[in-house]
Amino acid sequence: MTGRLHGVVAMDGPSGTGKSTVSRRLAATCGAAYLDTGAMYRALTLAVLRTGLDGAAPTAGDVAVAAANDLESVTDPAAPAIRLAGEDIEAEIRGPAVTAAVSAVSAVPAVRTALVQRQRELIAEAVARHGGIVVEGRDIGSVVVPDAPLKVYLTASEEIRAARREAQDRKAGRGGDTVTVLADVRRRDRLDSTRKTSPLHAAADALVIDTDELSVEDVLAELLRLVRDRGLLT
Numbered sequence: 001m002t003g004r005l006h007g008v009v010a011m012d013g014p015s016g017t018g019k020s021t022v023s024r025r026l027a028a029t030c031g032a033a034y035l036d037t038g039a040m041y042r043a044l045t046l047a048v049l050r051t052g053l054d055g056a057a058p059t060a061g062d063v064a065v066a067a068a069n070d071l072e073s074v075t076d077p078a079a080p081a082i083r084l085a086g087e088d089i090e091a092e093i094r095g096p097a098v099t100a101a102v103s104a105v106s107a108v109p110a111v112r113t114a115l116v117q118r119q120r121e122l123i124a125e126a127v128a129r130h131g132g133i134v135v136e137g138r139d140i141g142s143v144v145v146p147d148a149p150l151k152v153y154l155t156a157s158e159e160i161r162a163a164r165r166e167a168q169d170r171k172a173g174r175g176g177d178t179v180t181v182l183a184d185v186r187r188r189d190r191l192d193s194t195r196k197t198s199p200l201h202a203a204a205d206a207l208v209i210d211t212d213e214l215s216v217e218d219v220l221a222e223l224l225r226l227v228r229d230r231g232l233l234t
């Protein structure tokens with residue numbers, strides 16, 4: 001191992017930047033925990049959809065907040081998992097229905113309050129147990145852990161991000177043509193960046209990495225250099 005991570009690495013950015021892959025790899029490499037906060041918003045969205053409600057309806061927020069009590073996130077980077085009332089929902093939350101509705105549910109302020117609180121608890125627990133955690137999302141450096149010793153914001157062009165998403169979907173057996181995936185990437189970017197409560201943006205002290213021309217290995221090497229330079233590895 002390269003060394004153990006101490007403290008929190010906040011990884012933010014839109015979808016298709018390679019955030020999940022590099023966050024998980026970084027955590028595994030440094031003996032740290034890993035938390036995918038997007039999976040938590042997706043899980044509550046699934047709970048809303050299962051009631052037959054539209055993601056934007058006022059009562060959908062109540063359903064989502066109630067479901068937060070039944071949510072379980074496993075922060076092991078070798079086997080991350082998400083469960084709702086004991087059910088493994090990993091595959092279902094990646095499907096098109098949840099992807100289409102998640103921005104509306106995650107824009108509801110009460111949903112964000114409930115999940116941010118839960119995320120802070122999980123982070124404190126992981127730091128106490130493992131020393132460090134890599135947390136990925138949209139508002140980690142700006143809201144969830146504003147005092148994180150390393151904040152990274154990954155970006156990439158819309159076209160590259162859509163192409164990565166399409167390849168990922170194909171690998172998971174979910175077809176989707178380039179035009180639809182690109183339109184979905186643009187729609188989610190717009191909704192996630194313009195919502196009133198903690199919109200997607202790079203924290204003022206985040207290091208921005210453009211991944212257009214970088215492989216997963218390149219980004220991982222850069223992240224390892226950063227954690228080492230910040231004195232977060234022992």
Ligand code: DC
Binds near residue numbers: 038042137140188192
């Ligand atoms: O990372 P992802 O694509 O699985 O995230 C799904 C959605 O959840 C994304 O469109 C916005 C929302 N999200 C959020 O609002 N805040 C976070 N910290 C993580 C995700």
